[in-house]
Amino acid sequence: MSTPDTDNSRPTDHAEAQRNRILDAARQCFIDYGFHAASMSRIAETAGISQGLAYRYFKNKNAIILAIIERQLNDRRLLIDQIKTSGQYLQRILDWLLDPAKVKPNTMDPVLFLEMSAEASRDPEVKQALLHADSQYRADFYRQMRKFAAEAGKSISDEELETRFFALQCIIEGVFIRNVRQEKKSKELNRYAAQFITKLLTV
Numbered sequence: 001m002s003t004p005d006t007d008n009s010r011p012t013d014h015a016e017a018q019r020n021r022i023l024d025a026a027r028q029c030f031i032d033y034g035f036h037a038a039s040m041s042r043i044a045e046t047a048g049i050s051q052g053l054a055y056r057y058f059k060n061k062n063a064i065i066l067a068i069i070e071r072q073l074n075d076r077r078l079l080i081d082q083i084k085t086s087g088q089y090l091q092r093i094l095d096w097l098l099d100p101a102k103v104k105p106n107t108m109d110p111v112l113f114l115e116m117s118a119e120a121s122r123d124p125e126v127k128q129a130l131l132h133a134d135s136q137y138r139a140d141f142y143r144q145m146r147k148f149a150a151e152a153g154k155s156i157s158d159e160e161l162e163t164r165f166f167a168l169q170c171i172i173e174g175v176f177i178r179n180v181r182q183e184k185k186s187k188e189l190n191r192y193a194a195q196f197i198t199k200l201l202t203v
Contacts, residue, residue: 019057022047023071026064031111035065035119062125069116069129073136080140086148090201097172097197098190110176134169141165149203156203164200171196 025047029038040061044054058064079096083089120127142161149156175193 015057018049018053019067022049022054022057023064023068026061027068027109027112030065030068030115031109035061035115062123065116065119065123065126066129068112069126069133073133077136077140080144083144086151086201086203089144089148090198093168093197093201094194097175098194110180113173113176114180138165141168145201145203152203154203168197168200171200 022043026038026043029043029046032038033042038061040054041051043061043064044051047054058067076096079092080089083092116126116130120130142158142165145156145161145164171193175189178189
């Protein structure tokens with residue numbers, strides 16, 4: 001006989017599974033077709049559900065976009081929280097950027113990054129969500145770098161942290177753009193990016 005706790009958890013678990021199914025389908029549609037061509041009907045079809053069911057979980061496509069941004073933020077923060085050493089932190093960043101197959105599939109895809117950036121220029125809600133995500137990434141970066149500096153018997157100023165974070169963002173976003181524009185990933189480009197990132201994450 002099922003316990004009350006088990007009975008109460010079933011609808012929540014099912015709803016969460018359905019929600020993630022829709023988000024996974026939408027993410028792929030946004031990558032394959034772009035935000036505007038990826039209609040709710042196409043997303044529902046990709047998820048293998050009815051359009052009406054998709055609307056039960058998300059009132060519109062914009063709500064899906066915001067949920068994807070939130071999920072990516074949570075997934076990336078979880079990955080960072082599992083890191084114990086500066087070497088692991090560096091390797092995680094390099095894997096996430098240069099070998100994304102090694103990390104969770106919900107982390108940022110280069111094409112999706114460009115789609116979100118373009119949408120942020122038109123939609124204030126998407127822009128605000130991305131700015132919030134950036135602020136969280138910045139806070140995590142500061143926390144980790146201060147921790148590693150302290151473990152090495154060093155200190156690092158807020159100004160230095162901000163400079164390094166800005167440079168790291170520029171490198172990562174630049175690699176994303178280049179990898180979208182090129183038919184094949186440039187090993188040389190990735191090697192240079194890895195060298196700069198290693199310097200930025202060394203205390």
